[in-house]
Amino acid sequence: MPSSEQRADKPIQTGRRWVNVLLGSGLVASVVSFLYPAIRYIIPPPVAESTSRSVVAAKVDELKRNSGKVFKFGSKPALLVRTADGTYRAFSAVCTHLNCTVQYREDLHQIWCACHNGLYDLEGRNVSGPPPRPLQMFEVHVQGEDVVVTRSA
């Protein structure tokens, strides 16, 4: 009689499989609905970027020739350099390698990152060490007493 027993079992097994699938997918859906808010919670909402396109980086008589200064530009540090011939240049001060803050080296006439010894020239180009990209350059205008740095649109 084994063959008739098997036949009798079959609909029951199919039915059980359906119950399992329904229960299982319900369980998975509920777990996802528990986890989703937690995962969204972990990632903070984006902070609005500062909209100001220009900032007063320094006073005209503040920097001597062949020196540099880190200033706040929006939420990020930027670097103002007064070259040996007296002209101003401004760059993002965030090293393109691993995010450290760069500085002007008076002895090298170059921009240097202390973290991993990266060097940039006064055009912002990465000339030696690990940095993979040049520093972003900003426009500089002298307006009266102020040295104004502007981000190009």
Added chain:
Amino acid sequence: MSRLYRRTLAWFDERFGAGSVEEFLRHKTIPVHRHSLWYYFGGMTLFLFIIQVLTGILLLLYYRPTPNDAFESVQYMVTQVRFGWLIRSIHSWSANLMIFAAFVHMFSVYFLKAYRKPRELTWISGMLLLFVVLGFGFSGYLLPWNTLAFFATKVGTEMAGSVPIIGKWLLIFLRGGEEVTGATLTRFFGFHVAVLPGLATMLLAIHLFLVQQLGMSVPPGVERAIAEGRKPARSTPFFPNFLLRDIIGWYAALGALGALAAVFPWELGTKADAFASAPAGIRPEWYFLFMFQTLKYLPAKVLFVDGELLGIFGFSVAALVWVAVPFLDRRIGFGRVTRFFTGLGVFALGYMIVLSLLALR
């Protein structure tokens, strides 16, 4: 005294089951051979971890995890609070000695092939514990909110951010935003005092259970000598003989910690400033130096691939191979395969030492 001891033991035996407490203590023996010295380093790591838990709880009484308060609260602790300097210095020194002890423990287990069957899971739980310990080091380093820590955190999280696909998500998860800010400090504080201690406790329970269950590993060379009858199999009871020796080591470590904290109090540095340049001579803690120096040597591009990405990829593969070693080194005790893994270990240790020394130059 001994009557009281026996009665106490009997009281517990009635509740835990006959003889189980004593059996638990007597079950474990420590093999005695010429490599026995290395058996002490696991216990030493555990002891220093307990010191970390205790001093960490004390630090929590004064520390405030916000960018305006963190540096000042540590400063207050080490200058105004009685013995605050001692507690903080012991926490820092003990952290470094713990990581050192963990590395010694790991390399001794590696070279003596103690990871071989059936101790694969002991090795893996130990490696996970080592990663947790490095996580403790990295997250704890930021908490005083000083300049060195600020840039170390920028670099470390930026490295996580350059991982393909999930990098961006990982960076924002770690920093609590795009930049290293007060949100990062709050997160790292949470990792350091809640998430990692929880993970460490769980892994430690598994690790210690496996050690208790499987007993101590005997190095293959010693095992062979015993099997061939060239040497007798000697052992000593864990309780109390080995434990008493352990305690002597721990007592000495406590003395060394006190002396180090008193003679070389841990520096606090200057308060972090998000708009100041990274200071010259900046470098991470000694246990990350080999990675730091590698990053310095890697050029910007290696065949169209960012140098740093290549470095991170290399270290990830190396770590994976290291964790999987019990499954890769399957012919332990004889043959070429096992010699290859010994050589690999010598290379790894040599690489770490040489690159670290180059970074200190």
